[in-house]
Amino acid sequence: MTGGCADAPRRDTTGRQVQRTLDARAAAVLRHDEAGYLAALDPSARQLKAAGRAEFANLTEMPLSSWEYLLTGVRRAGDRAVADAELRYRLDGYDPSPVTAARRLELAERNGRWYITADRPGRGGGQQLWQQGDVEVVRGTHSLVLGVGQEPARLRRIAADADRAVPAVTAAWGGAWAGRVVVVVPASLDAMGRLLGAPAEEYRGVAAVTTGSAAAPGRGGGPASADRVTVNPEAYGLLGELGRRVVLTHETAHVATRAHTSAATPLWLSEGFADWAAYRGSGQDPRRTAPELRRSVVRGDLPTALPADADFRFGGDSRALGRAYEGGWLACELIADRWGEERLRAFYRTVGAAGAREAAVESAFDKVLGTSPERFTADWREYVGERLAR
Structure with a gap:
């Protein structure tokens, strides 16, 4: 009787290899390495490279303290793959926990390495601010305002409104919160809808909204999420001084109470x-x-x-x-x-x-x-x- 052994099945390492590509891209963002950021993109995709170069330039304006991708699923078909991932990042000094954005990535394998051929919002996700244009950053006393397509003077006025809202909310809530707020100002109502991943018409006439993750039931008082107050530049621009104060104080109150909202x-x-x-x-x-x-x-x-x-x-x-x-x-x-x-x-x-x-x-x-x-x-x-x- 003769014996033998069959070849062991080859282990699919696609997920690990894709994660390696994403890790390299994340590291490039944090060290402001444009070449490293673009190296993750398919060399033959000229249009994608051009968009990536513009996005990277916009990202360098943002005060990032962390940036990472968590791969949640990969489906491979030959030398192509579709990956679902969570982009997680923090703004230095403002985010108590990471912002999480669902991304769907298409990739191609070339010479044993995986390259990104498309990067789109995942299920329920929206476009990112740095994908909409040059990001202008204004730092207030208690606020950080990020705008695209807005005059710096207007962003400074919004920062001043937010700076007045924060102490008002602290007095109302009792002081048990971080005491700072991040405000995002897109170029238009349509751009706002793309950021929020919803039809723009839903926000017509709405001056601002707050997005973030509520605490799980039974866990009120847990870590606060990284909230964003997104301003509708069209509706907000029609408000008087009192209206602006009320709107931003209302939205800032949602930020303050988030850890106790489930x-x-x-x-x-x-x-x-x-x-x-x-x-x-x-x-x-x-x-x-x-x-x-x-x-x-x-x-x-x-x-x-x-x-x-x-x-x-x-x-x-x-x-x-x-x-x-x-x-x-x-x-x-x-x-x-x-x-x-x-x-x-x-x-x-x-x-x-x-x-x-x-x-x-x-x-x-x-x-x-x-x-x-x-x-x-x-x-x-x-x-x-x-x-x-x-």
Whole structure:
């Protein structure tokens, strides 16, 4: 009897080799090595090389402290491959954790090495700011403003607005946050949509939005995400001084509260607190700041329940959206007026730390405020009528 052994199956090392290409590209970004950055691109792809050269020049303006790729999947077909990866980066002095952007990379193998032939947003992702043009950077006292296609003077004004918003939010939230904000200003509404990976029409009339990752339920108070406040240059430009202050204070409040905001937090609370922080101490007449809800009150049509999450959707009935925001604001104002500002902060943190939406709010009403959802809703309806019918 003779024996023998079959050849062991060859192990596919494509993922490891692609990761090596991406690691080299990341290292080149951090050491400002244009040649190294371009070396990851297919030598025959002239158009891609030209775009890569422009992107690299824009990247050098950004104060990066880290840049890396995490490969999450590779599908190979001969000498071609498609890879899914997470781009993770931090802005020095501003990001407590990395920004994560989904990327889909197409690659080709040449002489035993993998080269990038296309780099696109992954599922749910958007274009990156440095892919939209020359990045202008303005540093404020408490802010970092990154703009494309904007006059430096305008970016400095936005930085000044953000610098006023940060201490206002610190006073409202109680100081337990990083105390700085990153503001992104694209060239247009369409460019804003590309950054956010959504139709631009969804943001028409919206002056700014905040993006970041909420904490997992039950983990309120965990590490804060690297939030970005993205300004719609068209809508923001139409605002007066008060409007700009309210918008940036509202969005900065989302940054401050992010570590205590989870899937257990209803939108009436997160959006209401942000508006409460923005209007706190302003002396504004609620009949002017809550016009849509006031119209309902004047008609004798008081809301029967606190706003649901679905009421905060963009792209639908703008008046209904206004009533939702105004109702959330007055709910938070009621808590601050009747129970005190510290109880409002404790209520927010308690809800965000809960494990499930269904029990979170009811439990917080009981433990923090000594009331029930039903009793609070009745009190809120009465408060709305009193504040808006005068």
